[in-house]
Amino acid sequence: MAExxxxxxxxxxxxxxFIREAIAFTGFLLIAIILGFSIVRGELVTAGFxxxxxxxxxxxxxxxxxxxxxxxxxxxxxxxxxxxxRYTTPAIPWGLLIDGILLLTVIATIFSASKDDAKKMNHPIxxxxxxxxxxxxxxxxNPEARSKEAWFFAVRGVSLYLIxxxxxxxxxxxxxxxMDRVMKIWFMWSLISAFYGFKMDIFGVTAGERKxxxxxxxxxxxxxxxxxxxxxxxxxxxxxxxMAHTTLSAFLMALGPYTKKEKYFYWFITAVCFxxxxxxxxxxxxxxxxxxxxxxxxxxxxxxxxxxxAIIGGIxxxxxxxxxxxxxxYQIHRMRTGLDPNxxxxxxxIENQKKLAVYLATRPLGGGxxxxxxxxxxxxxxxxxxxxxxDSWYVKIWVETGIxxxxxxxxxxxxxxxxxxxxxxxxxxxDIKQRIIALTCGYFGIVVASYGNQILGQMPTGTVIYFSxxxxxxxxxxxxxxxxxxxxxxPLEEKKAPEISSGRVIVKIS
Numbered sequence: 001m002a003e004x005x006x007x008x009x010x011x012x013x014x015x016x017x018f019i020r021e022a023i024a025f026t027g028f029l030l031i032a033i034i035l036g037f038s039i040v041r042g043e044l045v046t047a048g049f050x051x052x053x054x055x056x057x058x059x060x061x062x063x064x065x066x067x068x069x070x071x072x073x074x075x076x077x078x079x080x081x082x083x084x085x086r087y088t089t090p091a092i093p094w095g096l097l098i099d100g101i102l103l104l105t106v107i108a109t110i111f112s113a114s115k116d117d118a119k120k121m122n123h124p125i126x127x128x129x130x131x132x133x134x135x136x137x138x139x140x141x142n143p144e145a146r147s148k149e150a151w152f153f154a155v156r157g158v159s160l161y162l163i164x165x166x167x168x169x170x171x172x173x174x175x176x177x178x179m180d181r182v183m184k185i186w187f188m189w190s191l192i193s194a195f196y197g198f199k200m201d202i203f204g205v206t207a208g209e210r211k212x213x214x215x216x217x218x219x220x221x222x223x224x225x226x227x228x229x230x231x232x233x234x235x236x237x238x239x240x241x242x243m244a245h246t247t248l249s250a251f252l253m254a255l256g257p258y259t260k261k262e263k264y265f266y267w268f269i270t271a272v273c274f275x276x277x278x279x280x281x282x283x284x285x286x287x288x289x290x291x292x293x294x295x296x297x298x299x300x301x302x303x304x305x306x307x308x309x310a311i312i313g314g315i316x317x318x319x320x321x322x323x324x325x326x327x328x329x330y331q332i333h334r335m336r337t338g339l340d341p342n343x344x345x346x347x348x349x350i351e352n353q354k355k356l357a358v359y360l361a362t363r364p365l366g367g368g369x370x371x372x373x374x375x376x377x378x379x380x381x382x383x384x385x386x387x388x389x390x391d392s393w394y395v396k397i398w399v400e401t402g403i404x405x406x407x408x409x410x411x412x413x414x415x416x417x418x419x420x421x422x423x424x425x426x427x428x429x430x431d432i433k434q435r436i437i438a439l440t441c442g443y444f445g446i447v448v449a450s451y452g453n454q455i456l457g458q459m460p461t462g463t464v465i466y467f468s469x470x471x472x473x474x475x476x477x478x479x480x481x482x483x484x485x486x487x488x489x490x491p492l493e494e495k496k497a498p499e500i501s502s503g504r505v506i507v508k509i510s
Contacts, residue, residue, distance in 0.1 A: 063108055068172045070105025074098055074165070075182065075467070078460040079189040082234035086208040095459070099156065102164045113171055120170045124419065125473040132412045133163040136369060139401060145368025150379035154370030154400070157457035162466055169470040176478040179435065179471045183249075186464055187269050190246040194276035197231040197239065201279050228281035234458065240282025241446065241455045245464070246273040248292040248445055249438040256434030284452030292445030299424050299437050352388050356399055359384060366402030373454075393450035393457065413447050420472035427475060429482045436475045439468040 063069045077098060084094040109117075136159040140151050173182070205213065205227070213221060221228045221236055228236035247270055254266035277285055360366065367385045370376065373396065376386030390396040398406040420440045427433040446465055450456045456465065 060104070063104055064111070067105050067108040067112055067168075070101050070108065071165070071168055071172055072185075073101050074105075075185055075463060076189070077101070078463040079193060080232060081459050082238070083230075083232035086212045086232075087206070088208075098161070098459070102161065102168075105168060106164060109168060109171060117171045120174060121167045123170055123473065125416065125469055126166055126170065128412050128415055129159075129162055129166055129469075132409060133159045135405060135408055136160075136401065139365070139369045139405075142365055142368040144363055144366065145371060146383060147368075147370060147379035150370025150375045151368060152370075153379075154375045157462065158369055158397075158400075161457075161462065165463070165466045166470055169467060170474075173467075174470075174474055176432065179467075179474075182467050182471075183253075183435065183438075187246065187250060189460070190242065190250075190273050190276075191269060193231045193233065193239070194243060194272045197229040197243075197276050197279055200231065201227070201229050223281065226281070229276070229279040231276070233460075236280045237282050237284065237453045238455065238458050238461065240277050240280030240285040241288060241449060241453060242461050243273045243277035243280060244285035244288035244449070245442050245446055245461060247277055248289050249442040252292075252296055252438040252441060253434065256438075257430040258434075282453070284449050284455075287449040287452065288442075288445035290445075291448035292441035295444045296437060296441045299421065299440070301425075349389075349391055353395060356388060356395070360398065360402060364402045364404050366398065366400045366405055369400045372396060372399045390454065392452060393454045396454055416469055416472070417444055417447070420469075423472065423476050427479045429479050432475055432479050432482070436472060440472055443468050443472065 059069075063073075081095045081098055085092060088094075136155055139145070139155070140148060145151060200209070217235070221230060230236040230239045233239040233242065250266045250269035250273065254263050254270060256263075256266075258266070371380060371383065372385040372388065373390040376383060380386050385399055388399075390399060394406060394410070397409050401409070417440070420436070420443070424433065424436055424440060427436060443465060446455055446461060455461050
């Protein structure tokens with residue numbers, strides 16, 4: 001008995017478990033000692049770092065164990081990234097954290113991916129966007145570009161996030177269940193941001209938000225004494241576009257083959273996010289709903305409903321365009337100005353585009369990525385492009401990558417749309433079809449509305465669109481799998497090993 005007791009209580013100093021526990025204890029002890037000294041010396045920033053260090057290390061361990069964690073982190077964080085700087089003093093470039101998470105996710109995926117995983121990148125959506133990425137990569141040597149640093153910062157939203165996320169989604173989150181979960185996360189954050197916008201409208205802004213407005217934001221966000229709601233997004237334009245995008249997709253989901261409980265939930269999201277869009281005071285996002293809605297009527301293939309929808313849409317357009325009904329309501333008035341060809345801001349945009357056309361006539365590759373807008377003002381102040389407002393996403397692409405880049409970019413976006421539409425007509429499963437219709441119509445709405453605002457490439461809309469594009473291409477594979485499970489399609493035949501005949505002996509290669 002004594003011998004058994006001794007053996008059971010003896011610690012094996014060479015066991016992996018003991019070594020891990022010893023390292024962990026030593027690490028936490030060192031952190032505790034350093035933390036104590038830092039607090040005593042008044043180095044609170046250093047102390048804060050060491051408090052966060054165990055959580056950071058734990059997160060890194062989790063990410064490298066399951067790289068999908070990185071993609072989910074980006075999806076959640078993209079809703080907060082651009083607005084967090086208003087709540088920290090001094091302002092921290094929180095957006096760069098997305099770059100770090102994506103880079104770590106790419107590294108973790110490289111170490112964990114198998115050959116079969118790597119083959120998933122052999123997909124049309126990756127090659128379409130890879131061509132666009134290569135062109136933006138070449139732009140770093142554009143002779144017209146004045147700053148390589150500006151290229152580095154600006155190319156992230158133009159193509160770098162895109163070319164990282166698409167292969168990661170193809171490898172790590174290519175299941176139908178992943179799409180369902182992504183849509184739930186998207187809708188959840190949209191509701192949170194809408195309710196925060198309602199809080200802002202009713203109770204006013206925080207000190208950090210007021211500081212941001214006073215430092216220049218109020219020029220475009222406080223019009224005639226009315227605050228354009230921006231929630232915790234980068235600005236009201238992005239908030240309005242995101243709300244309109246969610247409104248459209250949730251509305252289309254509410255029309256799908258779902259239970260009453262699910263339909264009520266989608267109707268609730270539709271109503272909440274539509275009011276969030278209205279409070280933003282943004283005019284361009286109206287075209288997200290209009291363009292996506294008309295594409296839906298085309299996709300369902302019911303031309304009677306299509307004609308009815310066209311008539312209703314025409315009536316609403318006529319009311320906004322040719323009457324003054326509802327002008328007393330600020331939100332309706334803002335929507336109406338978006339259809340006025342004599343609107344002052346529209347005229348300014350037209351004049352700017354005329355100036356740019358003259359400048360770019362001899363520059364087919366553009367002025368270089370990062371040469372215009374805020375990046376141009378920061379890295380090449382005083383230049384012609386830095387002093388011209390780039391309100392439209394396509395004007396931005398035209399200015400920075402030239403007519404060659406604009407044509408290439410538009411072709412890639414339209415190619416994705418055409419392929420997605422073809423796939424929609426092939427789908428059999430009602431749930432998959434409704435979800436892909438919602439994503440496709442949302443994608444088309446954002447592509448159209450980006451003519452008026454820089455929506456594509458900005459968070460969180462850009463991230464949602466990257467996921468949407470991949471799922472718009474993968475949908476037929478899921479649909480075929482479901483059809484085979486139901487016996488609608490014959491099962492796939494297993495590939496037989498080739499046979500090598502040598503005289504009378506047949507050798508099978510397994």
